[in-house]
Amino acid sequence: MTDETPFQIDGFCHLALVCSDMRRTVDFYSGLLGLPLVKTLELPDGGGQHFFFEVSPGSYLAFFWFPDAPDPVPGVSSAADMPGYGEITSAVGSMNHVAFTIPEDRFEDYKERLDAAGVRTGFILNHDDSPWGVAAKMHPGVFIRSLYFLDPDGILLELAAWTREIGPDEARHEPRTAADRTARVVPAEA
Template identity: 55%
Template sequence: MAIKTTGINHIALVCRDMKETVHFYTEILNMPLFKTVQLPDGGQHFFFDCGNGNSVAFFWWDDAPPAAPGIASVKEFPFDAKTAVGSMNHLAFDMAEDELEAAIVRLQDANVPLTPAVLNHDDSPQGVAPAMHDGVFVRSVYFTDPNGIMLEFAATTRAFGPEDIAHEPATCNTAEG
């Protein structure tokens, strides 16, 4: 029997300060906190509703290892965005295109640093275009949460088709693999 999923239930991340994280996700991003768990080891695990039955969860431990920008998270987007194998590069939240500008204003009002402009992702060699055109498939803005986790508000602008699968997958060229 084939495995059949219906989407992402949640993604679990680690925060440095649960109170600060709760404030950011509930008050700035308007994602309701719907479940809290006190862990037997003294840690916490909190869940936020990010819409459509999806959630973002955070673990907190007082003795968690420190953040590792450039390894486990993006160091500085878009200039230094590579992260290590097995890391999470960024988390993109889906939203309607007509909601994007209002979301940007909300982030700016909360003094959340973000990319200077909406990025029009396309198939050009640069990967982004200065203006909207028929080849743009996602419009987005990037920002970070208080934990240094890179987030994205992404609005898909067109349907995808077979022509959107145009590249052969790369393979590892090193012995370390």
């Protein structure tokens, strides 16, 4: 940490999401993906549960189960589908997707495992700086490879592997502002 750094942030402690069925969530994240379930809490006054899965030492994926949580609204509270299959836009303040780091040489194996378990998966994508942001084949400009899939509650997940070092010269786009957006109006249910 330098004197100019306002906070010493060493990584993510946890990301907390909401599920509809904690048993199914444990089966998926611990049983299928192999993330150890390391901490469970019952919330006071029947308020629900809070469970933690270890992703790597000191980093956790946590889930709340609330007995009265509203149903998800794909395309608002989360992406409606996977890249290449449908709309990936979600609302301001929503959690769009969670990406897990994997070894680059395991994509095909992990895709086969997910497919065999009945999990709907997308394509293995080679992200690059081309106009479409994705290349059909690997090349030196590919900076990350991805495989997207959905958890039982429709949470968009990604298996990802960096394929090269990312340098400071790659942060070159001017940030857009609220004035640059046109908010999509979501019609109220009748």
